[in-house]
Amino acid sequence: QVQLVESGGGSVQAGGSLRLSCAISGAPFSSYCLTWFRQTPGKEREGVANIYTGGGNTWYADSVKGRFTISHANAKNVLSLQMNNLKPEDSAMYYCAAYPNWVCHYSDTQYPVPDDYRYWGQGTQVAVSS
Helix, strand or coil: CEEEEEEEEEEEEECCCCCEEEEEECCCCCCCCEEEEEEECCCCCEEEEEEEEECCCCCHHHCCCCCCEEEEECCCCCCEEEECCCCHCCHHHHHEEEECCCCCCCCCCCCCCCHHHHHCCCEEEEEECC
């Protein structure tokens, strides 16, 4: 069993920064496909950024490219999302999700699908005011 616990959400003005963290615990796996998703009321959950820990490959949604950076600290098994130049449209509940031992690879035409992920954190709220 894998447990995910997010932290780091909060309220910030447009142009500000936040750093989200996701502590991963439970059965150790050699690699993970890890994705940050976000969701606003009435909308589907969407992938924001992804990293495959086995090779370090990353993927970003077009809406966050150049502003968000995903990283994974192997020693502590902590997933992070550095969010800079935040915009009001970034306001959402952010979730980290894990798929152990899956070699994931996303592109401009292949996006993370929430149903593919078995393990989820409880979510952390991000609010960006204009």
